[in-house]
Amino acid sequence: AQSVTQLGSHVSVSEGALVLLRCNYSSSVPPYLFWYVQYPNQGLQLLLKYTTGATLVKGINGFEAEFKKSETSFHLTKPSAHMSDAAEYFCAVSEDSGGYQKVTFGTGTKLQVIP
């Protein structure tokens, strides 16, 4: 069974500082990995995803994530935080389950950006 662990339910950074949100996964098959963002009072939207190929994946709003198979990690980074990045971030792993997509989400990390 697949699972996702997000370290830190709350992360605070200063505006302009590096953002690092951690995600570790377990999966019995090569994983497909996603990061979604949820702004206040909204649904989730895709930031980026890893399927195959290049392990460094670039997403929207300057975010990127690197798939490290040896560490079973898919950490999300952004070089310089902006106030508009304040949101909740969810890591997710997807695999085929009986022919259908099974997605398991992490418990989320709320990012606070301090001016």
Place this chain on the structure above:
Amino acid sequence: DVKVTQSSRYLVKRTGEKVFLECVQDMDHENMFWYRQDPGLGLRLIYFSYDVKMKEKGDIPEGYSVSREKKERFSLILESASTNQTSMYLCASSLLRQGGSTDTQYFGPGTRLTVL
């Protein structure tokens, strides 16, 4: 742009009431999903549907049922609402049916349900 809409943003119901949550997507997606989101627990899958009139149980189906009479519409039903069903409910859709493990899920804005 894919649009997923949910019938209500906020809903307050009483214990024992039958509750309907509606979700509509406008991009001809095959798959539709219902999740509940609770603090510290992330998103948990209640039910999903890969075709009209088809449904599959997710991880926490107890106390819920679903209906998909048309491809674009997926309804979540609470037959007899209870206080432990107070939560945020998120609907999502994705394009492909089988073999779609790389598909992006598109989410609606959510319905915050309070059961008193």
